[in-house]
Amino acid sequence: MLSIEHVDKRFGTRQVLTDVSFDIADGRLTGFVGANGAGKTTAMRIILGVLSSDSGEVCLDGVPLTADDRRRFGYMPEERGLYPKMKIGEQLVYLARLHGLPPASARRNAAELLERLGLGERSGDLVESLSLGNQQRAQIAAALVHDPEFLVLDEPFSGLDPLAVEVVMGVLGSYAARGVPVLFSSHQLDIVERLCDDLVIIAGGEIRANGPRDELRERHSSPRFEIRTGGDAGWVRTVPGVEVLEVNGGFAVFEAQTDAASQSVLRLALERGPVSAFSRQRPSLATIFKEVVQ
Amino acid sequence: MSAPSGDAAQTQHPRHPAPSLGQSVRLVATREILARLRSKAFLISTGILLLISIGSVVAGGIASQNQTLSKVAVVGSAAAQVVRQAGTLAAVEADDVAAAEALVRAGTVTAAIVPAESQAGYPLPLRVIALSGTPLEVVGVLSLRPEVTLLEPSKQGEGLVYLVAIGFGLVFFMSAITFGSTIAQSVVEEKQTRVVEILMTTIPVRALLAGKIVGNSIMAFAQIVAIGLLVSIGMAVTGQHTLLGDIGPSLVWFAVFFAFGFVMLASLFAATASMVSRQEDVGSATSPVLVLVMIPYFLVIFFNDNPTVLSIMSYIPFSAPVGMPMRIFLGTAVWWEPLLSLAILLASTALVILLGSRIYANSLLRMGARVTFREALRG
Numbered sequence: 001m002l003s004i005e006h007v008d009k010r011f012g013t014r015q016v017l018t019d020v021s022f023d024i025a026d027g028r029l030t031g032f033v034g035a036n037g038a039g040k041t042t043a044m045r046i047i048l049g050v051l052s053s054d055s056g057e058v059c060l061d062g063v064p065l066t067a068d069d070r071r072r073f074g075y076m077p078e079e080r081g082l083y084p085k086m087k088i089g090e091q092l093v094y095l096a097r098l099h100g101l102p103p104a105s106a107r108r109n110a111a112e113l114l115e116r117l118g119l120g121e122r123s124g125d126l127v128e129s130l131s132l133g134n135q136q137r138a139q140i141a142a143a144l145v146h147d148p149e150f151l152v153l154d155e156p157f158s159g160l161d162p163l164a165v166e167v168v169m170g171v172l173g174s175y176a177a178r179g180v181p182v183l184f185s186s187h188q189l190d191i192v193e194r195l196c197d198d199l200v201i202i203a204g205g206e207i208r209a210n211g212p213r214d215e216l217r218e219r220h221s222s223p224r225f226e227i228r229t230g231g232d233a234g235w236v237r238t239v240p241g242v243e244v245l246e247v248n249g250g251f252a253v254f255e256a257q258t259d260a261a262s263q264s265v266l267r268l269a270l271e272r273g274p275v276s277a278f279s280r281q282r283p284s285l286a287t288i289f290k291e292v293v294q
Numbered sequence: 295m296s297a298p299s300g301d302a303a304q305t306q307h308p309r310h311p312a313p314s315l316g317q318s319v320r321l322v323a324t325r326e327i328l329a330r331l332r333s334k335a336f337l338i339s340t341g342i343l344l345l346i347s348i349g350s351v352v353a354g355g356i357a358s359q360n361q362t363l364s365k366v367a368v369v370g371s372a373a374a375q376v377v378r379q380a381g382t383l384a385a386v387e388a389d390d391v392a393a394a395e396a397l398v399r400a401g402t403v404t405a406a407i408v409p410a411e412s413q414a415g416y417p418l419p420l421r422v423i424a425l426s427g428t429p430l431e432v433v434g435v436l437s438l439r440p441e442v443t444l445l446e447p448s449k450q451g452e453g454l455v456y457l458v459a460i461g462f463g464l465v466f467f468m469s470a471i472t473f474g475s476t477i478a479q480s481v482v483e484e485k486q487t488r489v490v491e492i493l494m495t496t497i498p499v500r501a502l503l504a505g506k507i508v509g510n511s512i513m514a515f516a517q518i519v520a521i522g523l524l525v526s527i528g529m530a531v532t533g534q535h536t537l538l539g540d541i542g543p544s545l546v547w548f549a550v551f552f553a554f555g556f557v558m559l560a561s562l563f564a565a566t567a568s569m570v571s572r573q574e575d576v577g578s579a580t581s582p583v584l585v586l587v588m589i590p591y592f593l594v595i596f597f598n599d600n601p602t603v604l605s606i607m608s609y610i611p612f613s614a615p616v617g618m619p620m621r622i623f624l625g626t627a628v629w630w631e632p633l634l635s636l637a638i639l640l641a642s643t644a645l646v647i648l649l650g651s652r653i654y655a656n657s658l659l660r661m662g663a664r665v666t667f668r669e670a671l672r673g
Contacts, residue, residue: 045491045659050491050494050495051659068312070495075491075495077488079491081488081489081490081492082487083329083487084483084487085329086329095492097321098318098321098497099313100311101310102310
């Protein structure tokens with residue numbers, strides 16, 4: 001497990017990170033969410049050791065990270081970049097070898113990865129000759145080519161077409177399944193919502209919320225329910241202990257103070273006819289984000 | 295959390311030992327060299343430089359062979375003997391004075407040497423016939439020559455000194471500019487394309503900088519050696535053996551000084567280039583270094599006959615690669631002087647590398663506006 005512990009960072013007079021602490025657990029996808037300028041990239045660069053923190057530490061299983069640990073990290077910076085005039089395959093082999101892989105494994109990894117990302121036939125092409133989406137895929141390959149034991153990806157999905165998003169989600173998922181901790185940031189909250197196991201929300205350089213996704217949802221969900229019935233649902237207004245927020249034909253949204261009240265609505269509805277849906281409204285990540293950040 | 299044990303994760307990833315600093319430097323240097331070798335612009339400019347150097351040697355050889363002796367018509371055995379002894383003129387036998395005159399008028403010979411009509415007032419019984427002006431070359435052969443003592447004999451001819459000065463100056467200037475701007479561009483390319491961020495998380499920044507300097511220095515040095523070899527072979531083939539013997543030692547010293555001098559310049563180019571983020575700004579960022587490269591070039595062309603300027607140049611690290619070989623060629627340097635100058639050059643190179651790597655490391659992640667020297671040094 002990687003722990004970020006009480007990290008502070010200022011650039012000149014600007015405080016960029018304030019007492020930032022969170023954990024990235026083995027085998028879990030951790031989504032890192034925040035507005036532009038919230039400090040995501042700075043935090044990631046500190047984890048990677050490209051920037052040093054003013055105070056605080058980044059520890060792997062309780063021990064401060066060393067340069068040798070970091071060499072086993074895979075990193076995809078937000079600002080994409082590979083050598084434009086170098087062949088993709090060669091470039092991946094070069095990066096893998098800088099990470100310490102022997103030539104044969106470097107070549108094998110590069111070829112396998114390109115194949116998996118759908119770039120198998122482009123291995124001999126120059127990076128600059130690739131479409132933007134394919135350059136993104138190549139970039140992801142560059143972060144993975146040395147079989148990292150830890151992944152840090154800054155906005156891995158930006159600029160990807162929906163097909164590539166699926167491919168990349170699959171790849172990240174398979175890394176997590178192998179036990180690799182994965183930290184990724186994204187603006188696309190719907191993707192984060194689908195993909196991540198844990199969530200870290202940062203605003204103004206401070207961690208605002210942090211924990212397993214479902215727990216966060218639970219914590220931020222209101223006692224709000226939806227029901228969809230056959231006939232008009234206006235009768236829900238008459239149920240005691242229930243405040244109706246919206247009725248639209250057979251569909252109603254209401255708040256129930258107790259579980260008993262919400263269950264009585266369901267029971268009454270079933271007595272009147274078929275119920276096609278009854279659920280507690282879970283806040284979307286976007287809602288939680290707004291709530292937490294404000 | 296629901297994480298598999300660390301051992302399980304590790305069996306998935308065979309651990310490879312971290313590459314040593316040396317290995318990282320080698321990998322970076324190899325990439326730099328391959329990138330250069332694949333660049334058409336580089337191959338073409340190198341080809342042109344090599345062609346120019348071999349061309350100038352061949353042209354020099356042809357010119358020296360075409361320098362045939364001036365022809366003079368001779369009448370009589372006394373005249374023929376004088377010309378033969380002089381060795382700087384070619385004799386064309388003429389039957390009589392009229393025939394000799396005809397040859398002079400026809401322009402076949404520059405002058406004619408014929409027996410004198412009267413010996414009054416002249417020590418030699420010979421007369422020189424020319425068309426419109428006194429042929430000094432011919433008269434010089436026939437003149438009496440007093441003993442001449444030179445207080446500071448020049449080892450090399452003036453024209454040759456000038457050519458060699460231009461040669462050293464130009465080759466240093468061209469190679470330093472070509473490879474200096476190459477390394478500057480490659481630094482900014484990495485910064486502009488942000489690939490540097492990946493590289494920085496993978497290997498130490500000093501390995502990255504060292505690899506770039508080593509790779510480009512090897513290429514620059516290889517070019518210098520190729521030029522030196524071509525020039526030497528060219529001189530040997532075109533029969534300019536004496537010239538080769540004169541220039542040889544200074545060529546070797548030039549290569550040695552260039553090797554270290556270029557490492558210093560390369561560090562400066564890399565450091566100044568790292569302060570900007572776009573290719574368009576490379577020129578203005580590296581212009582102070584360009585001036586440092588240009589000064590020795592102009593100095594050696596204008597002051598190759600000024601011993602004081604050359605002596606100073608031969609000790610200043612930036613101009614030593616041109617100044618010291620020049621003095622060795624002129625024979626004005628004592629044996630220990632190149633060694634002392636080389637020591638100074640090595641010390642300043644080490645210092646420049648230290649400063650340069652600091653600027654480089656502090657500037658790499660600063661995108662956008664140009665980083666000031668103070669920010670870059672302070673970090």
